[in-house]
Each structure stands twice: as C-alpha cells, then as structure tokens.
Amino acid sequence: MTKPPPTTRPVITPSRVVAGVCLVLPFVAMLWVGSYARVTPALLGIPFFYWYQMAWVIVSAGLTSTAYLLVRREERARKGDGR
Template structure:
C-alpha cells in the first residue's frame, strides 16, 4: 500500500512565535485602551498627550512588527534547514 503524501503540517506553538505574537499584540492593546491616554497633559512641545502618544506608537509599532517578522522568518529557516529540505 502506498501512503498518501504528507499534507501541510499543523501550526506549532514555540516560544519564538509567542514572543512574535506579543510584539504584534502590544501596539494593538496600547492603542485600543483609550482611557489610558485620553487626556491633554502632559503636553509635548505644545501637542496634547492624546495626540503625541498615538504618534509615538507609529515607530514603536513598526519596530515591533519588524522584530516579529525577523523572529518568525529565522525560525522558519531553521526549521526547514533542520528537516534536510
């Protein structure tokens, strides 16, 4: 009897993927929790806190997204290299 070719592998939860998920989740939680930054003070160069807090998250979110991408990409490369493929 011939066996069917192996199908796609189920997703595997690893510590690297958990860290990547937390990197992606942090900006979402921080910006959806509006009560934490819905105020005017402290102002930064005349810009109310409400606005500069959100804008400060733009480069932070970009850095966290890049970090998550690098972590997952590195793990995928190591996993494929370990299988001999």
Template sequence: MSEVTQEKQPVVTPVRVVIALCLIAPFVAMLWVGSYSRTEPTLIGIPFFYWYQMLWVVLSTALTMVAYQLWHREQRARASRNGGGER
C-alpha cells in the same frame, strides 16, 4: 521493516509567542483609550492624546520589524532541521 519517525515540531514555540506579543501590543495600546485620553503631559505643545498615538506608529513599526526577523529566523531554522527542502 524500518520506520522513519519524523519528530513533529511544536506549533507554539517561545519565539512564536514573542512574535504574537510584538504584533498584539500595538492593538492593545490603541484600543485601551482610557489610558491615553487626556491632554497632559504635553510634548512641545502637543497634547498627550496625539503624541502618544504618534509614538505608537514608530513603536508598531519597530515591533513589526522584530516579529518579521524572528519569523524568518525560525523558518530558516525549521528548514535546516527538515533537510532544507521544506518550509
């Protein structure tokens, strides 16, 4: 009898670690209030407390886009390794 052995792909891969870091970083930055609870330095008259949070809106968007692209690239690679039929 011939047995077809399917290699199990690891659940935790380096790409998934990067994806997790991209998605967790904004939460850590916003929940660590002590790091930005001050008024100086100001940016065009806006206290640090406010512009730091607004900066993270843009950074969070960029990090989410990176995570999304990495996820899709990994899923396409997994599908091609599995024969293209499964995700």
C-alpha cells in the same frame, strides 16, 4: 495508489509566542483609550493624546519588524533541520 501528504500540526514555539505578543501589543495599547485620553503632559506643545498615538506608530513598526525577524529566523532554522 498514492499516499496522502503527511499532515503537519502547527508548532507553538517561544519565538512565535513573542512574535504574537509583538503584534498584539499595539492593538491593545490603541484600543485602551482611557489610558491616553488626556491633554497633559504636552510634548513641545502637542497634547498627550496626539503624541502618544504618533509614538505608537514608530513603536508598532519596530515591534512588527521584530516579529518578522523572529519568524523568519525560525523558518530558516526549520528548513536547515530538514523538516
């Protein structure tokens, strides 16, 4: 009779927590509209409402890349341990 595969529980590590925060932060920033629903300060004539959202596009890309690298590094370390 074959043995069932061992059940593995998900592991919560500091790098996964940081990756999760990196992924949640842009959502929170964009859903909290009251923090950026204004015209001033303008940047090069562009109202704050618009340039704040466009800045978050760049910040979100950086945070997503950081989360990806953290998880990938952890997975590589885990495979190297033989787990």
